[in-house]
Amino acid sequence: MATDSWAQAVDEQEAAAESVSINLRCFGLLCFATSLVSEDKAAQSLLNKLIRNNLVNTTNQVEVLQKDPNSPLYSVKSFEELRLKPQLLQGVYGMGFNRPSKIQETALPMMLAEPPQNLIAQSQSGTGKTAAFVLAMLSHVDPNNKYPQCLCVSPTYELALQTGKVIEQMGKHYPEVQLVYAIRGNKLQRGMKLQEQIVIGTPGTMLDWCGKFKFIDPKKVKVFVLDEADVMIATQGHQDQSIRIQRMLPKNCQMLLFSATFEESVWNFAQRIVPDPNIIKLKREEETLDTIKQYYVLCNCKEEKFQALCNIYGAITIAQAMIFCHTRKTAGWLAGELSREGHQVALLSGEMQVEQRAAVIERFRDGKEKVLVTTNVCARGIDVEQVSVVINFDLPVDKDGNPDNETYLHRIGRTGRFGKRGLAINMVDSKMSMNILNRIQEHFNKKIEKLDTDDLDEIEKIAS
């Protein structure tokens, strides 16, 4: 086994990381570094939204903390129970929703109650938060009043557009209700007053439209939604801007805040935005390796790893696979080799803009490409539950070269009993990577079987 391929790969990555940090230090661009982190969070959130095409299931129960603990707790098992406007019920069913998701069961009655109740809700991405607050906004709007009544702030332009799409879909049979985007680049004439009932945008532009330009009369707003609070506070300035918008709204305006995670900083921010809240939390389902078949393949170099991959593809039918590489260079090389072999390959690479990455993810989700090759940095935080085969072309390691168990679990693991059976194949090409594999195996106490990719019969067996 070669000993240098792994080391070389790490060296390359570290060299790249070092040059970035030197640049940052040289120019003192600390804020640039912060914005990179927040951009990363927003990008992750967007890509997760795009790759998913249905609800994330969970066996966990929602935890509810009511503002008034003596008032009865309502929860609904059907959309009919909510007495929605027929146009909205039609919109909901038109989207293929048969019944409320777990978080929606409790959140919707609270949000639709009279008088309106404030809410802070936390649950992982994909559990139905956006659909819930969109339904609440559409329900509270009076279409006869031609001025903004619901404001929704999102951390980025792309995320705002995604929420806007949900509003458009759900409100498809309710054309009297109109939507406008308060995003940079959407320039309105000075002095004009908006007629649309729902405004969705980023905090900076929303603040300008309410304050400086007065396109919106904040005193007439009935519902204020702050989405993706955890991503929001990662961007400098967004927290203050959001609070300044909130201060302009009337006391009886309904305040709703949503977040996928709930660390201390998010909680502090949430309490400043939402007075007297009801609080709903839904724990993230634990990922496990129980339903996953794990294998490793011994090779000497990246060319051999590629050959092993071709053998696997030759022997079993793989609907869609995600392949993780350690460096951009390897990912680019592998994608090239695979497409030369006639595979439809998508490459997710670090130098791509978020829109480009989004386009790649969307094509992959729609099945236009069958293989997605990516670096870990690029795919960090992306949930790939629907992909049944995951290949670690390079094993995940942290910056010190130790096994990155968390990343391994996230790439390969599935949640609870809803997880489909999966297949994971790890490529080992050095003593070092064998050691990493052994340590991963020990950590999870789950055997990773050896696979001989020169033996077609053996490969065929893994698919059964």
Ligand SMILES: Nc1ncnc2c1ncn2[C@@H]1O[C@H](COP(=O)(O)OP(=O)(O)OP(=O)(O)O)[C@@H](O)[C@H]1O
């Ligand atoms: N009641 C429902 N029944 C079936 N599908 C639903 C339901 N509610 C939402 N969905 C779908 O599930 C997916 C996730 O929903 P949604 O986007 O609202 O979740 P989220 O918690 O806001 O996650 P994210 O913040 O990542 O968007 C979407 O594809 C949405 O259309």
